[in-house]
Every structure is written in C-alpha cells, then in structure tokens.
Amino acid sequence: MHELAITEGIINAAVPEAEKHGASRILEIRLKIGELSGVLPGYIQECFDIVSQGTIAQGARLVIERIPVTIRCLDCGFEGVIDRKKIRCPQCGGAELKLIGGREYFVDSLEVE
C-alpha cells in the first residue's frame, strides 16, 4: 500500500547515481526485495511508471529479485535460509535468532546509457 513512497525512494536512489555516471537514460533498475517485507512487487512497476515521468528513469524496467529469510541462531550457531512462516532455528528449534536477511529492500544495480 505504500508502494508510492517506495517508488519515490527507488527514484531518489537511482537517478542521482546514474547522473553521477553521466548517464542520459536509465534502462533497467534491479531491485532486491526481502520475503519478509510487505512490498508487493506487482504494484511497484505501475507506481514507478507514473512517478518516474519526466525523469531520466522514465520508461525503465524494474527487475525484482526476492531475498529469502536468513537467520543466525544464537543458541546453536546455525546460519541459513528458513521458511518465512516459521521463524525458528531449523536445527535446534531455538528462538533466539538474529535476522540476517529478508526484511530489506534495496536498489542493487542500474543499466544505463
């Protein structure tokens, strides 16, 4: 539902970086979105097409890669991917976990010309 705020964030992250490299147009923006984040990838492109109008990012394609939920278990030291519906250590069942990945969303790279 807050895809608009996110889309603005994407443009704020991408456009200055592309300009710094002397690009005149952004062709593609590659995003990584964690499975635990509430972002709906399907809506982002639509929002993006509206918000990017008049910027060098207009017409760019968004390519989204999902990042699975990854934890480190503070009890047994297990590190790895877990099912996002069961936030427990798959090795020892421990619940003292540190979330290493899966909540983030970031712009990974750009394709520009």
Add this chain to the structure above:
Amino acid sequence: MEIKIVKQILEWNEDVSNEIKKTLAEKRVCFINVMGSPGAGKTSLITALITALRDRYRIGVIEGDIAGQIDAEKMDKMGFPVVQLQTDGACHIEAMSISHILPMFDLDALDVLIVENIGNLVCPAEFNIGEDFRIAILSVPEGDDKVEKYPLMFATSQALVLNKYDMKPYFDFDDERVERNAADINARVRVFRVSARTGEGMEGLLGWLSERIEQKIKK
C-alpha cells in the same frame, strides 16, 4: 553500462528513526508505537492505558489519522498533550513525520509518548519511527487468521493485545491459534487478552507496560 549501487530504499527512514531514538534516550522518554486495524480499538486501549497510568507518568500522545481529528479531540478532552498527525491519505507514519512533531512536545516534561499509528495491518510495520517497542492490537471480531495473513506487524511487536475479548463467546475466534501463530514468527511476544471497554484483563498489560516504562525512564 551497468552501475552497481546497493542502496537501501528506505535508508533515510532508518536514519531519522535512529536520530529520534537518540533524542528520546537522552530525554528518557519511553516511546510506544501502537498498531492495528481500523476498529481494533487502538484509541480505546490507549485511552484506558492513560487513565490507568496518568497518576504515575507524564504521558503524551501522537494521533495518526489519514483524515479528520475525532480521536485527537477525544483525547484532548482528557487533558493531556496530544498532537494530531494527519497523513493526508498515506497508509503509515514515517520517522520524518515524528521528527517534525517532536518539537511540539516539552520532552523534559514527559515520561511516555504513545503513537497511535494509522489503522492498517500492513504498511505501518515497515517503518521504524524510533520507538522503544511496538504493541499490536488484534480484536476478536477481526478473526483469528490475521497473524498468518499479516505476519510482519506481529513479528516485530513486543506485545500482542487481543482486544474485545469479552466478545469471544459470539465469534469463532480461536485464541490459541493466534497465540501459536504469533509464537511461530515471534517467540518472545507477550500476548494479553483484554477488553479495553470493560477493563477486563488490563492488569497484566499494565504491569508489563509499567516495567518497560520504568526501565526506560529510570535515572
């Protein structure tokens, strides 16, 4: 040409959230983020909490609303500092809005600041606003499947309040299912069954809350 940038999209929100945390740590103000659906009973619960705690703590409220100010007016009548935050259509509160509003409070004269977030189970959970902890409210009539459907809010809250618990006889609401689902995604969450309207079950929540407030404000 490919440019590698690796830039977090909501980075600015995290930065502002950390600044708020720092300010409130210096001022020893306990900052609580209350979240839940429209109609879950956020305003009623906050009102009940304040009524119970106002003799012991100096409390302020930030009322988030998409539009209108009914809730803020209700609270203003009770005579404690309340600031209305209208998001003008937005589905969540961001750290930046909080940092604009903080100067409206005399932080030296506050122990507790409660934010009533926008009624919504999805978006507010994404945005840290510098809070010490989160309270998620789920009311009995909403159904017992909400923790499964909207995991992030329940995964990131320290307390889960099952409100309108006095209505349970009239709904197919399996409280153990809710508690099980919550424990699956958040092993340390505390679950409280209350009725903000009748006051039933409030002692447990108040005890837990006072403990956390004391930890934050003690010199």
